[in-house]
Amino acid sequence: MSEQIAGRSGFTPAYLDRVGSSFTDFLGVTAPDLLPGRRTAPTTPVGDLAPHGTTIVAATFDGGVLMGGDRRATMGNLISSRDIEKVYAADSWSVIGIAGAAGIAIEMVRLYQVELEHYEKIEGMTLSLDGKANRLAAMIRGNLGAAMQGLAVVPLFAGYDLDAAPGTSPGRIFSYDVTGGNYEERGYASVGSGSLFARGSLKKTWRPGLSADAATRSLVEALYDAADDDSATGGPDAVRRLYPILYRVDAEGAVRLPDAEVAEIAASIATERSAGPETREA
Amino acid sequence: MTMPYYASAEQVMRDRSEYARKGISRGRSVVVLTCADGVLLIAENPSSTLHKVGEIYDRIGFAAVGRYSEFESLRVAGVRLADVRGYSYNRRDVTGRVVANAYAQTLGSIFTEQMKPFEVELCVAEVGSTPESDQLYRLTFDGSVVDEPDFVVMGGQADAVTANLREHFRAGLPLRKALEAGVAALSAVSASTQANGGTHASLPAGSLEVALLDRARPKRTFRRITGAALRTLLGADAPATEPAATETEPGEDAAAHQPSTPAPGTPPGLGDPSAADTAGGTSEAPAPDDATPDDATPEPGTPA
Numbered sequence: 001m002s003e004q005i006a007g008r009s010g011f012t013p014a015y016l017d018r019v020g021s022s023f024t025d026f027l028g029v030t031a032p033d034l035l036p037g038r039r040t041a042p043t044t045p046v047g048d049l050a051p052h053g054t055t056i057v058a059a060t061f062d063g064g065v066l067m068g069g070d071r072r073a074t075m076g077n078l079i080s081s082r083d084i085e086k087v088y089a090a091d092s093w094s095v096i097g098i099a100g101a102a103g104i105a106i107e108m109v110r111l112y113q114v115e116l117e118h119y120e121k122i123e124g125m126t127l128s129l130d131g132k133a134n135r136l137a138a139m140i141r142g143n144l145g146a147a148m149q150g151l152a153v154v155p156l157f158a159g160y161d162l163d164a165a166p167g168t169s170p171g172r173i174f175s176y177d178v179t180g181g182n183y184e185e186r187g188y189a190s191v192g193s194g195s196l197f198a199r200g201s202l203k204k205t206w207r208p209g210l211s212a213d214a215a216t217r218s219l220v221e222a223l224y225d226a227a228d229d230d231s232a233t234g235g236p237d238a239v240r241r242l243y244p245i246l247y248r249v250d251a252e253g254a255v256r257l258p259d260a261e262v263a264e265i266a267a268s269i270a271t272e273r274s275a276g277p278e279t280r281e282a
Numbered sequence: 283m284t285m286p287y288y289a290s291a292e293q294v295m296r297d298r299s300e301y302a303r304k305g306i307s308r309g310r311s312v313v314v315l316t317c318a319d320g321v322l323l324i325a326e327n328p329s330s331t332l333h334k335v336g337e338i339y340d341r342i343g344f345a346a347v348g349r350y351s352e353f354e355s356l357r358v359a360g361v362r363l364a365d366v367r368g369y370s371y372n373r374r375d376v377t378g379r380v381v382a383n384a385y386a387q388t389l390g391s392i393f394t395e396q397m398k399p400f401e402v403e404l405c406v407a408e409v410g411s412t413p414e415s416d417q418l419y420r421l422t423f424d425g426s427v428v429d430e431p432d433f434v435v436m437g438g439q440a441d442a443v444t445a446n447l448r449e450h451f452r453a454g455l456p457l458r459k460a461l462e463a464g465v466a467a468l469s470a471v472s473a474s475t476q477a478n479g480g481t482h483a484s485l486p487a488g489s490l491e492v493a494l495l496d497r498a499r500p501k502r503t504f505r506r507i508t509g510a511a512l513r514t515l516l517g518a519d520a521p522a523t524e525p526a527a528t529e530t531e532p533g534e535d536a537a538a539h540q541p542s543t544p545a546p547g548t549p550p551g552l553g554d555p556s557a558a559d560t561a562g563g564t565s566e567a568p569a570p571d572d573a574t575p576d577d578a579t580p581e582p583g584t585p586a
Contacts, residue, residue: 010388015359023365034370114369117502121337121361 023118024111024139036107037142047150051080053105055194055226055233056087056097058158058173059206060187061215064250065158065171067095068219070194070227071242072234073102082234087245089254091116094132094159095247099192101151108139108153129161133174133182141180152178156191160249171249194226194233201225212248216257220244220265236266298399302423305401309347311437311468314405315451316416317460320497321407324464326472327491330508335493337504339364339376341409343495347437348402348423356385356404373501378408382419382427390425399423403436409495409503413454439471446470457494461515465490487512 014030024035032038051073058067073081087097088109096112098105115135120126127135136157143153157174164170173185188206190198201222210218220236223244227235236243243262248255289297310326312334323345325334334353335345338360346353360381368376385404393399400423408417420428420436433451435444447467455463465485474480474489492507499505507515 010384010386010391011356011359011363015362016355016388023362023369026362027366027369031366031370034366110369114365118361118365121365122358124331124333124336 021119021122022135023115024135026118035142036104036111036146037139039146041145042149042151045150047101048076050104050151051075051084051102052232053084053086053099053102053192055190055192055198055223055230056099056156057190057195057198057202057219057222057226058097058156058185058188059202059210059215059219060169060171060173060208061210061212063170063212064160064248065095065173066212066215066219066246066248067097067156067158068223068244068246069097070223070234070244071237072232074232079234082237082240083242085245087247088113089247089256090132090157090159091120091126092253093126093162093249094129094157095249095254096136096158097156097191098153099155099195100153101146104143104146104151105153105155108143108155112136112139126162128163129159129172132159133157133184136174137176137180137182139180140176140178144179147178154178154191156189158249160251160253170251190222190226192233194223194230197229198222198226212250216246216248216261217265217269219246220262221269224266224269236263236270238263238267298393299424302393302399302401306348306403306423306436307438309437311435311439311443311471312345312347312405313433313435313443313447313464313468314343314345314407314418315433315447315460315464316413316418316453317455317457318413318497319457319460319494320503321409321416321418321495322457322460322464323405323407323493323495324461324468325491326468326485326489328489330491334491337361337493337502338381338406339368340373340501341495341503342376342378342381343407343409343493343504345405345407345434345436346402349400352400353402353404356388356400356402359388360385360406378406378417378419382406382421385421386425386427388425389421389423393424405434405436407434407495409497411497435467442471443467458515461492465516487516490516 012030014026020026027034028038052075053073054070056067056069058065067087069086071083072079073084084102086099087095090096090113096109098109112135116127116132136155140153140155147153155176157176159172161170161172173189175183175185175189175191187208188202190202202218205218205221206215223233224235226233241259241263243259243266246257246262248257312323312325314321314323321343323335323343325345327334332350334347335343336357338344342364344357344360346357363384364376364381367380385406389400402423404421406419406421410416418430418434420430420434432453433447435447447463450463450466469475469484470477472478472480472485475482475484490512492512494505494507495503496505497503
């Protein structure tokens with residue numbers, strides 16, 4: 001492929017064509033085999049053959065939005081990874097978390113990151129937050145064939161809206177379904193196998209206008225609850241020092257919270273619970 | 283049957299070269315120079331949206347003079363090439379040499395095969411971990427590529443700018459001194475300075491486009507220096523000379539420029555999903571500016 005690019009005649013006409021600032025569209029013309037959505041979907045269900053990522057949670061706070069994910073990937077009844085990372089910074093102002101077939105999901109995140117960066121470099125400005133959410137929806141839509149065979153990818157997207165109207169929350173969350181449906185969530189959201197329990201937990205701990213610290217705790221607690229009841233979600237692992245990955249997006253941009261900070265929160269939740277009603281009952 | 287006019291290959295090439303040179307010489311100049319903090323790209327450009335310098339990839343920048351539509355399509359092609367390579371291999375596999383080669387091939391074939399050559403001159407700059415490992419490739423309209431040390435000057439009065447810059451350039455200058463030297467060299471030939479019948483002592487911030495490939499930044503090193511940050515950098519020794527350049531951009535932080543901290547809104551580069559890649563390109567620069575004796579650098583003279 002690269003031989004064609006840098007061959008005798010230099011750039012092919014597709015490269016010099018000024019129209020279009022989407023990397024995905026450009027790959028579709030020059031190297032469609034590199035796009036996850038353009039491959040033929042498997043004809044039989046293969047869901048159990050590929051690692052799957054599990055629970056992702058997100059919640060807004062008074063100055064932005066937080067997203068977190070556990071570290072487990074499962075393959076059928078096996079734990080295929082204890083330290084997988086499922087939450088990434090998509091660009092400086094947004095984060096993406098993935099649940100579903102890990103291989104396709106990570107490829108999709110990589111493509112999505114390049115897509116956003118590519119647009120930024122070519123146009124000299126970043127896409128609007130809604131624009132970013134829509135680009136992601138198109139990518140998910142392209143994966144529907146594989147999704148029907150057990151390789152579904154369901155992301156959660158959140159970002160800081162630089163154009164937010166005064167009085168509205170700058171932190172926004174978007175969830176997706178396998179058909180590429182794109183829904184803006186109010187306050188908090190979760191996806192993946194443990195999402196039911198995480199959502200229940202967030203429902204009790206999250207309030208509008210929480211501070212960043214309180215919202216962080218609320219997210220870690222939601223992941224703790226998901227791991228408590230869902231076998232495919234991993235809890236904080238103090239033995240291996242593996243803790244959920246959390247990203248915070250606020251006016252300063254997207255940052256990953258240091259492991260030490262998350263470990264401290266996880267430890268305080270564990271301490272609180274060991275003195276709580278569940279232990280007394282037992 | 284009509285006979286085509288005969289023109290020798292020599293004559294055709296000479297005509298095309300002359301045509302391209304004429305087009306390029308009408309434009310304002312651009313200077314790309316290495317300094318302790320990275321590679322500095324300076325263009326005299328009154329427009330704040332039609333850029334002459336741009337970002338290609340993590341450590342690769344682009345500067346051009348000539349016809350905007352032509353170098354803009356080349357810039358886009360370079361970004362596409364870099365992104366496709368980085369996506370299909372790895373971010374570390376994208377080098378300035380690859381991009382420069384593709385430009386050379388493209389410009390060469392356009393020059394020989396098409397009626398009208400591109401009226402552009404390009405510089406592909408790659409910032410290394412030390413000033414010695416910086417790469418500056420100059421590409422001309424006929425596809426020749428030269429790897430130049432220290433600095434590249436392109437555009438209308440490149441010879442005069444080069445002569446001026448050669449006097450003041452020293453290897454490993456700190457950012458402020460390098461900017462000073464570059465701006466002084468551009469000011470010496472600019473029509474808008476007093477020396478040439480204009481109104482300014484030296485080029486004001488408003489008619490400069492400045493960007494830095496910041497050696498200290500881990501991923502995407504390209505960063506534009508605009509507004510207050512640029513005025514602060516420029517204005518330390520000549521605050522009174524530029525009353526015309528005081529248009530303030532709302533929201534611009536007037537705080538002093540800090541080379542290694544991104545200004546709000548400047549993307550610091552993307553996290554990469556694969557763990558191995560996340561560590562990519564984090565080779566820290568050994569803080570060369572500490573070793574640079576500031577007082578040993580002569581002050582660039584004010585434009586004559």
